[in-house]
Amino acid sequence: DTGVSQDPRHKITKRGQNVTFRCDPISEHNRLYWYRQTLGQGPEFLTYFQNEAQLEKSRLLSDRFSAERPKGSFSTLEIQRTEQGDSAMYLCASSPPTLSNGYTFGSGTRLTVV
Amino acid sequence: DAKTTQPPSMDCAEGRAANLPCNHSTISGNEYVYWYRQIHSQGPQYIIHGLKNNETNEMASLIITEDRKSSTLILPHATLRDTAVYYCIVRETSGGSNYKLTFGKGTLLTVNP
Numbered sequence: 001d002t003g004v005s006q007d008p009r010h011k012i013t014k015r016g017q018n019v020t021f022r023c024d025p026i027s028e029h030n031r032l033y034w035y036r037q038t039l040g041q042g043p044e045f046l047t048y049f050q051n052e053a054q055l056e057k058s059r060l061l062s063d064r065f066s067a068e069r070p071k072g073s074f075s076t077l078e079i080q081r082t083e084q085g086d087s088a089m090y091l092c093a094s095s096p097p098t099l100s101n102g103y104t105f106g107s108g109t110r111l112t113v114v
Numbered sequence: 115d116a117k118t119t120q121p122p123s124m125d126c127a128e129g130r131a132a133n134l135p136c137n138h139s140t141i142s143g144n145e146y147v148y149w150y151r152q153i154h155s156q157g158p159q160y161i162i163h164g165l166k167n168n169e170t171n172e173m174a175s176l177i178i179t180e181d182r183k184s185s186t187l188i189l190p191h192a193t194l195r196d197t198a199v200y201y202c203i204v205r206e207t208s209g210g211s212n213y214k215l216t217f218g219k220g221t222l223l224t225v226n227p
Contacts, residue, residue: 004157031213042201042217043158056214091157095213102148103215105157 004106006092012112013082020078021109025094032075033103034067035091036060043091049075082113117141118202123222126196132189134221136202139183144207147178148215149187151198158201158217161187165207192225199223 005024013019025032030051035043046065048056051072061067064082069075079086089110093103119137126132138147146165150158162169162176164185169176175188189196201220206212 033213040219042199042219043215045214045216048213093157100163102150102160102163103158105159107155107157 004092004094004104006090006106006109008109009107010110010112012114015084015113016081018078018080019082019111020076021090021092021111023075023077023092023094023106025073025075025092026104027073029094029096029104030072031095031097032069033093033095034075034077035093035105037089037091037108038087046077046090079111082111084113087111087113117145117204117216118218120200120202120218120221122219123224125224125226126189126192128194128225128227129191132192132196132223132225134187134189134200134202134223135184136187137184138202138204141182141204145204146207147176147182147185148203148205149174149176150201150203150215150217151196152201152220153195153198161200163205192223194225194227197223197225 007022032049034046037043046058046061047067049069064080067077089108091108093105095103146163148163149161152158164176178185199220199222201217
């Protein structure tokens with residue numbers, strides 16, 4: 001297991017199109033998180049899964065955003081009708097039930113909406 | 115909002131110790147201090163965390179003041195690869211939102227040759 005994998009690494013899309021990102025967490029980690037990071041800012045929390053259950057969604061996650069984690073393994077983050085303001089790095093992280101050593105982050109998906 | 119205050123940037127000479135300060139004057143008794151770093155175009159990487167006592171691992175040392183209102187991350191022998199943004203974060207040990215990390219803007223550490 002080489003860590004948290006995210007696909008794609010980069011995505012350029014036209015405004016109004018839908019995009020979907022995938023995250024494969026570390027296999028024994030039951031917790032999965034999505035964060036968003038814009039230029040010059042720290043990552044911001046979007047949502048959290050424990051196994052397949054989505055337990056919290058930030059108010060940053062508008063109705064155009066949806067995240068799933070079927071079967072408690074990989075997760076997808078979909079953005080519908082993309083806007084230029086959605087341009088950002090989308091980071092996925094995972095952790096075991098005990099959070100003592102924090103999260104392991106993936107390298108992120110950089111989305112550019114043109 | 116982040117509960118920590120860090121200088122926006124610092125410089126360090128290669129091979130010297132880098133001491134990164136963090137103020138967390140409103141920290142409560144059940145909150146840990148965590149440090150992450152983010153190298154350009156990568157996801158944040160966990161470095162170290164502590165509650166009350168000083169901690170050391172293979173990457174760094176964490177010194178927490180006795181009143182826990184501030185801490186210092188020490189990279190004992192900085193290398194060029196340590197150039198990154200360093201984030202200091204406080205996180206609850208328990209409770210409903212203890213899984214959430216709240217990042218500030220961090221400190222951009224530049225290690226110079």
